[in-house]
Amino acid sequence: MQYSTLTGTELDLSVITFGAWAVGGWMWGGTERKDAVEAIRASYDLGVTTIDTAPVYGQGTSEEIVGEAIKGIPRDRVYVLTKYGMRWDLARGTLASHSKDNAGKNIDIYKYAGKESVVKECEDSLRRLRTDYIDLYQIHWPDVTTPIQETMEAVARLIEQGKVRYAGVCNYNVEQLAEASKYVDVVSNQVPYSMVKRGIEAEVVPYCIDQQKSILAYSPMERGLLTGKIKPGHVFSEGDHRAGLYFFSEENLRRTNAFLETVKPVADGKGISLGQLALLWTVQQPGITIALVGARNAEQAIQNARTTDAGLTAEEIAFISAELNKLELVK
Template structure:
């Protein structure tokens, strides 16, 4: 495994970081808890020491699964990344969207990052995770109803109390990061990034490079689309959000598969899967610190971790860029 520093902090993350949204089952058609625990443990055995989660993933279930998986591991050898600011149990802030929990019950998800709410959320996360500190605490989405400075001051208090080591943000633009830094020193920004979703290259990545902030890329496999396993006509399980997502429209799935067919010979030559090739490409991109990758069982976790063994030359990276341009991505 390879490790990289998180901005100017002394926190090092594994370049393949375990993303545990799918582990919580919510919006992914359910989960098998024991499989999710095994996936995290299998990742750790291969050097994936960093785990990203959030309270809203499974409405606490994902954090509980992470806590179960790391129980008994040396705490200083594991980096726990979690979030705040998405409430399903409090009607405050702005309504993000309506959803259903893992039991099929209707729930409303709110974006809210008021000071006292953050303090409360942190205590709940610590309890579910079975730890007394969080390595990286990140606001999940911007909250337009609360001043950014108020949210960051709450996290600063948690840092002073030793409950949080470093502060990060998710889904922030450069201006929002600047505002946050008037109240706290940020270590990172977690944003969506993949071969087919590269919007952050325009402003966010240059800003983070110039200001020495880490970029945590989530959905690098574009929710499984870039593994090559999603074909036109694919049927998703009940409750799987991908069925309605724009990237999984019939036309887009066809277009992406044309591109992936161009990469298959390269992957085959390296003895790698398409997913592994895509992950290596992701962590080779300038400004990208780590790739957050989900897995629902040990087999998937092992395949993700082994992406670090893939090597890409400058010529191969250029070839991939040309093929992306050729299909208009």
């Protein structure tokens, strides 16, 4: 495993970080707790010391699973990243989505990060994670109903109290990052980034490099699209959000898989999978500090963890990027 220091911190994170959205089950068609715990522990055994989760993933389920999985591991040997600002138990802020919980019950998700909510969410996360501090505390999505100053000052207070070590944000644009940084030392921005979703390259990446802020890339395999395992005609299980995403339309699956065939010789030459190739390309892009990668079972987790056993040359990255530039997906 390779490690990368979160800029301005003492956190030496595993480049492949365990993304715990899917293990929470919500929007992924349910969860198997035993498999999820085994996946996290298998990752840790191979050097994945960093886990990213959030309260809304399974409405507490993901954090509980993470807490169970890291039980018995010395706390200073694992880094726990979680979030706040997505409430399903409080109708305040902005309605983000209508959804269903893992039991099939209708729920509404709100983006809300008022001071009292941030404090409550932190306490709830600490309890579910079975820990007394969070290594990196991140606002999940911008909350336009609460001043950024109010939110960030609440996090700054949690840092003073020792309940949080560092502050991060997710899905922030450059203007929001600059504003947040006035009130607390924002060390990172977690944003979507993959071979087929490269919008952050225009403004966010240059800004973060210039301002020395780390970028945590999520969905680097675009929810499984870039593994090459999902073919036209694939039927997702009930409750799987991917069924409604344009990436997984028949035409886009055809186009993406055709691209993957062109770069498959690079993967074959290194003895790695297409998914691992996508991860390597991602973590070797400018400004990217770590990549968050999900796994539903130990087998997937082990393959993800072994990704950095290989590497790409500058020529290979250039070839892959050139082929990517020919790929056009239909929205």
